[in-house]
Amino acid sequence: MADGQLRVYLDSCVVLRYLEGDPDIVSVLDPVMHQIKQGTGPVSLYTSQLSVTEVAYIVDKHAEGIREDDLEDIRMFWRDAPIMKVETTVHAAELGRSVIRACRHLTPPGQDLSIKARSVDAVHIGTAQWVKAQEIWTTDGPLLKLNSVIDRLEIKRPYNPKPQLFEI
Amino acid sequence: MQYTFTLDTDRVELGHFSSSLDKWFQVIRAVAKQVDSKHDASIVVESLYAGSTNVVVEIQPRLPEHEPLIASQMRSVNYGLQSGNLATVPSSIQRPARELLAEINRYPDVPAVIASGDEDFIIVRLTAEQQEQLSPQKLKDEAVGTITGRLQTLSTRKSNLFVVYDHIFDKAVRCQFPTEMHERVHELFDKQVHVHGMVTRYRSTGIPISIRDITAIEFAGSLPGDDYTRARGVLRGVFPSDRSIEELVREMRHG
Numbered sequence: 001m002a003d004g005q006l007r008v009y010l011d012s013c014v015v016l017r018y019l020e021g022d023p024d025i026v027s028v029l030d031p032v033m034h035q036i037k038q039g040t041g042p043v044s045l046y047t048s049q050l051s052v053t054e055v056a057y058i059v060d061k062h063a064e065g066i067r068e069d070d071l072e073d074i075r076m077f078w079r080d081a082p083i084m085k086v087e088t089t090v091h092a093a094e095l096g097r098s099v100i101r102a103c104r105h106l107t108p109p110g111q112d113l114s115i116k117a118r119s120v121d122a123v124h125i126g127t128a129q130w131v132k133a134q135e136i137w138t139t140d141g142p143l144l145k146l147n148s149v150i151d152r153l154e155i156k157r158p159y160n161p162k163p164q165l166f167e168i
Numbered sequence: 169m170q171y172t173f174t175l176d177t178d179r180v181e182l183g184h185f186s187s188s189l190d191k192w193f194q195v196i197r198a199v200a201k202q203v204d205s206k207h208d209a210s211i212v213v214e215s216l217y218a219g220s221t222n223v224v225v226e227i228q229p230r231l232p233e234h235e236p237l238i239a240s241q242m243r244s245v246n247y248g249l250q251s252g253n254l255a256t257v258p259s260s261i262q263r264p265a266r267e268l269l270a271e272i273n274r275y276p277d278v279p280a281v282i283a284s285g286d287e288d289f290i291i292v293r294l295t296a297e298q299q300e301q302l303s304p305q306k307l308k309d310e311a312v313g314t315i316t317g318r319l320q321t322l323s324t325r326k327s328n329l330f331v332v333y334d335h336i337f338d339k340a341v342r343c344q345f346p347t348e349m350h351e352r353v354h355e356l357f358d359k360q361v362h363v364h365g366m367v368t369r370y371r372s373t374g375i376p377i378s379i380r381d382i383t384a385i386e387f388a389g390s391l392p393g394d395d396y397t398r399a400r401g402v403l404r405g406v407f408p409s410d411r412s413i414e415e416l417v418r419e420m421r422h423g
Contacts, residue, residue, distance in 0.1 A: 016413045021401030030397065046336075058416050063406040070402035077399035084316070084335055090309045091374025120421040130374055131336050140414045 009128035011138035012054040028158040036082035096126025172283040175221040194264035252292040296372040313367040342378040360389040
């Protein structure tokens with residue numbers, strides 16, 4: 001991995017929105033992934049292996065009438081898209097535990113619970129911290145609310161850091 | 169030449185002073201042995217200052233011509249202890265030097281100064297990761313997992329080993345593989361691979377060190393002609409229209 005690149009951790013929501021064909025997400029991820037494949041991108045993408053399972057669960061539970069060919073395309077996506085899949089290590093889990101504690105201090109008992117990291121959020125955030133991602137890209141509102149909580153890790157909606165002049 | 173060891177603070181625990189002094193003595197003895205392997209040099213206390221933890225010794229080698237060699241070797245070791253990099257120190261001295269470094273780093277508030285003649289060297293404060301490397305037995309984690317990276321540096325000389333440059337940290341990870349995987353390893357040489365097995369990592373950073381009990385090695389690169397963009401839009405219109413993807417994910421994660 002080249003130094004100086006922006007390391008971005010993708011939340012499962014962003015991947016699902018890409019697979020759904022959401023134009024806002026596709027218009028960001030397609031150029032970013034294309035640039036990574038060309039070796040010219042300013043961004044490298046990461047996600048947890050947990051995201052693969054989360055996408056599979058959501059598809060299995062909620063995607064009615066999906067065809068076998070489409071499932072195969074999703075499998076190929078995980079295999080070939082330039083997104084590095086990261087396993088959940090003890091270290092990532094411990095970083096996640098720190099996130100839960102940091103959030104607990106922000107939310108006094110009985111008060112606003114909107115800023116709160118639950119266990120799975122913490123695994124994703126801990127994994128992002130572990131790979132030294134500078135940003136998490138998500139479309140999930142509660143996760144976006146944690147943006148200012150974690151040191152050296154911004155949580156934001158996907159954007160293209162190097163806009164293209166021409167469509168790919 | 170005279171050599172000095174000092175723990176430079178007002179309050180020093182006797183156990184720390186005693187232990188670090190013993191480890192410094194082991195370093196000096198290893199240096200003297202490096203120069204004259206057949207005889208022990210005499211290491212004599214020159215002075216002990218009252219009310220301080222400051223010891224001055226003199227190394228008295230068997231032959232006078234060994235003295236400059238010892239001085240040169242001591243200087244090299246002191247530079248290593250000052251920088252924390254012992255790579256240039258002869259292997260026979262590395263172990264006692266590492267032990268001295270580890271002992272000094274047990275007490276981060278107690279600076280240790282060593283001197284060769286008039287030249288002072290302050291023993292380095294190590295990072296957590298460097299400290300782990302000094303005592304690797306204690307601060308590692310092992311778990312079944314996967315290392316992804318480029319398979320390189322194949323060796324079958326003493327045992328079956330290859331190195332994978334981990335794709336997250338770009339660190340070399342030693343991989344010990346069984347003989348029956350020999351052909352597979354050759355096929356995948358210089359390619360991106362997933363290696364599954366028992367992964368050892370530094371506890372403080374999670375950076376992988378090695379992998380053993382390998383169960384599988386898979387090609388991890390893209391195959392020509394495959395197109396990940398085919399999946400774009402495959403889930404269009406398949407989810408319930410009254411709930412967003414984010415709601416479905418949140419329900420899955422938190423019930």
